[in-house]
Amino acid sequence: MENVLRPVIVVGGSITLTLLLGWAVDVLLRRADERHHETPLWGLLRRCRLPLQVVLLAAILRATFRETRWPSVDSHQDRIGQTLTLVIIGAGAWLVIRAVSVAVQSAYARYATVTRDPARVRRVRTQVTLIMRIVTAVVIVVAVAAILLTFPGLRTIGTSMLASAGIIGIVAGVAAQSTLGNLFAGFQIAFGDMVRIGDTVVVDGEWGVVEEVTLTFLAVRTWDERRITMPVSYFTSRPFENWSRGGVQMTGTVFFQLDHTAPVDLMREKLHDILLECPSWDGRDWSLAVTDTTPSTMEVRAVVTAKDADDIWTTRCAVREQLLAWLAAEHPQALPRITMSPAKSSRSGA
Template sequence: MENVLRPVIVIGGSVVLTLLIGWATDRLLRQADQRHGETPLWGLLRRARVPYQLVLCTALLRGSYDEAKLLEANEVGIGRLLTLTLIGSSAWLVIRIAGAVVETTYSRYARASHDAARVRRVRTQVTLITRVVAAIVGVVAVAAMLLTFPAMRAAGASLLASAGIIGIVAGVAAQSTLSNVFAGLQIAFGDMVRIGDTVVVDGEWGTVEEITLTFLTVRTWDERRITMPVSYFTSKPFENWSRGTPQMTGIVYWHLDHSAPLEAMREKLRDILRECPSWDGRTYALDVTDTTPNTMEVRALMTAKDSDDVWTVRVTVRERMIRWLVQEHPYALPRVNTADATLPGARSALDGGRNRRAAADPQHPDRG
């Protein structure tokens, strides 16, 4: 009877005590979150209640396992399983706590800073720092798990203590996977590209949505996602429209007839921009940039505060200018010449024949 009650009491007591401590801790964190609404730390720490309770329960079971003498036939296996669970849950808890601290620091900085570009830079760095911490804690946890096995203990200790591990890591870093990891760190702290930046890569225009240690995701204007290795941004040129100041100059082209009213178009461009809220009011211009035998190329320039607004200004100007030309100056639109071409000699002979026929025929319409 004692052999049955002892495991039930130990396991049940550990679970009940874990639930009580977890409930009390969660209640304290909730009260702290309500009192200190200016910081999200306490609310973020509540997300770690699952690994926290798992650590508590595993630690209680592991501490009472030897004293309670549970399942003596499988003592070694169960004890090792509890140890591995304790190491894994502790790593999980550390990652959650570190993420909460880093996210709280970023939130405070974002509220205090008025520079959007700098906030995006810090956000990128915070994201990658969190991933680096998670990777380091994960590697340490796996190493600690391996060291619990007697067969791996000697090999693991000698491998970690030897200086040769540095050479191995350096050699593997030349490969694609770790080279992307180092490229991700270079992007985060080199301020090359940040989350939220507008970039053009391989002819695709979009916004940087996610940056990890190995890849970067760009969300295009039509809601597609382009996933690229971060090493691309450290080895090839790309356009970053958010680098420095986000202000941009938009360009619109028209191919019009040579008789197009340029001065009237300049005045109409000014009126269109004044009615467009996306124009930032800095400058505008309209000029002839090229000519062909049938048309001339007219270019309009206009400014906006960022890439989204410059796109809106461009499409607005293009649409309204074409509509105005169709309604007020249709002759300015490109025309195709369909008149028959005749040589000068053939034209003279044709006129002479027509005059002779007019002289011979009293009823001819050309005879005066």
């Protein structure tokens, strides 16, 4: 009877103790969240309950599994102990990553609520995203290293490889030169405030919004829903347009090639009427002027403003369409014309 009760007590007691500790921690976090509404940290920390319980259960079983005194357990003590150790390491890494993620999300949420500058919020979002990726990579590497150290054979192999570590490091450095360059470029982008998530950029003639920034690549969502993925080193080695730097307000131009008889004054009045009915125009500024001439046409430039890149595109399209339609209907002579005359025959009449 003792051979049955002892394992049940050990395993059942470990599970019960783990559940009680997890419940107690959850209650404390819930009460802390109710008392401190200004920060979401305590509520977010409740997401760590599951990895915490796994760590507690594995640690308790690691300390008490020999008390079961089962013959099968006694004969495989080393394997069971090592397995539980691996579970503790893996669950501990999971808990650390989850806790750091919660802390980062809490700090970002508080910063986003008290900061009214969208550019700063996007900059902090980019930085915390990259910091979280770095922390995750470091924790995983440390956890894998700790797991390998639990195997005596791998420790021996690792010791024997230290003599050739210099050569391996040189080879790896040469082989990973591009990757390391992108890695350092990612740090430069994150903390140099060159480009942020949500910025409107123009790269290689493509207009889009920065959707994702990682340690090695950057994704841009174009206006037609395509995704352009490029290494982050592109943004540190080549010029690009960032329309979100210095504020999101924009000024746009619309050019017309018209006949010299085009009524510029009437066009100016019509442009103002169009803008007054255009919801995407922000009302800051507008103008219309003749900027160039050729022997057959003149160039007319309309200048409009809008609150962001999307609205400036909409405003420019509306001005272009409506002004051309108005000219075609009211002043068709203002549109460019090609003057043609019949060719004279070189033959003389009989």
